Amino acid sequence: MPSLKDIKKRIGSVKNTQQITKAMKMVAAAKLRRAQEAAVAARPYAQKLHKVVSHLAQREEADGHPFLSPRGKDRALVLLLTADRGLCGGFNANPSKEAERFIRNNSEGYAHIDLMIIGRKGRDFLRNRVGDKITKVYEDITGNVTFKTAQLIGEDIVLKYEDETYDAVYLIYNAFQSAVVQNVTVEQLLPIQAQEEEKHEADSVDYLYEPSRGEVLADILPKMVEVQLFRALLESNASEQGARMSAMDSASRNASEMIGKLTLQYNRARQAAITKELMEIISGAESIK
The missing domain is CATH 3.40.1380.10 (ATP synthase, F1 complex, gamma subunit)
Structure with missing residues (x-):
């Protein structure tokens, strides 16, 4: 399973790509007219x-x-x-x-x-x-x-x-x-x-x-x-x-969907890491008693 750092880095990469596709869509739309x-x-x-x-x-x-x-x-x-x-x-x-x-x-x-x-x-x-x-x-x-x-x-x-x-x-x-x-x-x-x-x-x-x-x-x-x-x-x-405008619009929507899936994956991984840390703290506290 990828680490939180890897997922966060991939989310940033997809966001950068989405910015490029949106810009290309706008340029193509202006040229299309x-x-x-x-x-x-x-x-x-x-x-x-x-x-x-x-x-x-x-x-x-x-x-x-x-x-x-x-x-x-x-x-x-x-x-x-x-x-x-x-x-x-x-x-x-x-x-x-x-x-x-x-x-x-x-x-x-x-x-x-x-x-x-x-x-x-x-x-x-x-x-x-x-x-x-x-x-x-x-x-x-x-x-x-x-x-x-x-x-x-x-x-x-x-x-x-x-x-x-x-x-x-x-x-x-x-x-x-x-x-x-x-x-x-x-x-x-x-x-x-x-x-x-x-x-x-x-x-x-x-x-x-x-x-x-x-x-x-x-x-x-x-x-x-x-x-x-x-x-x-x-x-x-x-x-x-x-x-090109149609292709970049589709690419931007796909990037949004990917960002949503990666964000959900990031939140789940983060929640799992926090849960794991809490369990370790509780287990340590119980062992001291």
Whole structure:
């Protein structure tokens, strides 16, 4: 049985840990509000742009632009969005497991699948699971998401697709729903495909191209990739803060329960020690008589 000193020391250690988890929860809550506002604000433009491009993908010929043309099943690129830090529940593990599952399930469909990761936690999780499939890792960008960052990564992806390094590009990330709910999402970035619910609308929509169809497609299709990536980064950032706030709240409650159990154990041990001392005193007094 641990001594009173050991129990008291452990109670102090748990209290110190609880102070840290409470502070981290408050920081995550403050960041969550800003991140959620940014993610929600980006959705209307990204969704409308995706709808327009989906209609174009239905109306245009397959050879109208490389981004609209389905290719073979040779090489695919999976872009995984995680965080650089942990202590956020299953935020990093869930999309990483989905990426591993995607590679395993599509290994027969594609001759080769490469993995590009944003966030060092995704790299740490998959480094020993997928081996040399990890081609590039971006670090230290999830804490401050800007469109310029999404643009640079998007340009890299677009360049690799245009020179036919890859035949398809997929995006895996946590979509923000609430502070306690994040949905792992798998999207196909390239080639661009119309959503099932939008296919029936394509025939009823017509577009006038100015200055020309080729120039409009050459400008809007790469931009769509950058915008969708930027939206996913914002969604992932909001999801990270929500997951961290929820995880730290749970950790603080667990610490409170542990402190209560340790305090009860301390009081019982202290009572047992006092009782033992009283019995020794009484026994000594009785032996003197």
